[in-house]
Amino acid sequence: AQTVTQSQPEMSVQEAETVTLSCTYDTSESDYYLFWYKQPPSRQMILVIRQEAYKQQNATENRFSVNFQKAAKSFSLKISDSQLGDAAMYFCAYRSASGGSNYKLTFGKGTLLTVNP
Amino acid sequence: GAGVSQSPRYKVTKRGQDVALRCDPISGHVSLYWYRQALGQGPEFLTYFNYEAQQDKSGLPNDRFSAERPEGSISTLTIQRTEQRDSAMYRCASSYGPPGQGRSGNTIYFGEGSWLTVV
Numbered sequence: 001a002q003t004v005t006q007s008q009p010e011m012s013v014q015e016a017e018t019v020t021l022s023c024t025y026d027t028s029e030s031d032y033y034l035f036w037y038k039q040p041p042s043r044q045m046i047l048v049i050r051q052e053a054y055k056q057q058n059a060t061e062n063r064f065s066v067n068f069q070k071a072a073k074s075f076s077l078k079i080s081d082s083q084l085g086d087a088a089m090y091f092c093a094y095r096s097a098s099g100g101s102n103y104k105l106t107f108g109k110g111t112l113l114t115v116n117p
Numbered sequence: 118g119a120g121v122s123q124s125p126r127y128k129v130t131k132r133g134q135d136v137a138l139r140c141d142p143i144s145g146h147v148s149l150y151w152y153r154q155a156l157g158q159g160p161e162f163l164t165y166f167n168y169e170a171q172q173d174k175s176g177l178p179n180d181r182f183s184a185e186r187p188e189g190s191i192s193t194l195t196i197q198r199t200e201q202r203d204s205a206m207y208r209c210a211s212s213y214g215p216p217g218q219g220r221s222g223n224t225i226y227f228g229e230g231s232w233l234t235v236v
Contacts, residue, residue: 004159045160045208045227091159103148103173103215105225107159
């Protein structure tokens with residue numbers, strides 16, 4: 001079974017600075033997707049960024065980018081020019097791209113990000 | 118609808134009562150998922166529907182939990198004889214097609230969840 005580990009329960013960053021959230025995962029599969037979801041105080045679950053494992057290029061969405069290291073099974077999220085609205089719980093998630101359970105998302109426990117003005 | 122809609126948003130029930138949580142997915146989405154999220158944890162998979170067919174219910178904790186989607190649209194998650202350990206947020210999600218369809222995979226959209234407190 002796949003597992004997702006977020007080793008940082010909490011992180012803080014100054015407004016306008018850069019912060020990196022860590023995520024590692026364990027899988028024997030070669031084809032899969034990785035995601036970062038944001039959960040603000042409103043408790044919505046918002047997709048921030050997605051990475052396909054077969055792509056070598058790291059995904060980027062505006063101020064959000066990932067560092068995907070497939071061999072190391074590492075998938076970190078970098079937030080540049082942090083804004084107060086970035087304060088939230090961030091979840092890393094894994095989904096198989098094939099096989100019988102490719103509909104399941106496996107989540108980490110989350111990292112609570114605080115942005116200081 | 119514009120997004121995944123869940124009701125009720127908050128539910129407090131007494132131990133031993135049955136509760137039903139409703140999910141209205143995004144219009145046209147054929148795949149529907151239920152997840153449970155305990156405080157301080159990430160969501161955990163409960164069950165998955167493709168149209169009206171329940172393809173996987175392996176994540177349901179025990180036989181007090183059941184889900185249905187009789188017409189392939191709205192889904193109901195029912196918890197019978199609730200216990201305090203059932204207290205959590207129950208999230209519904211939907212996607213346009215079955216995951217894995219196409220290389221990009223279908224984006225899964227989550228509802229805002231139903232908070233259940235069992236007292």
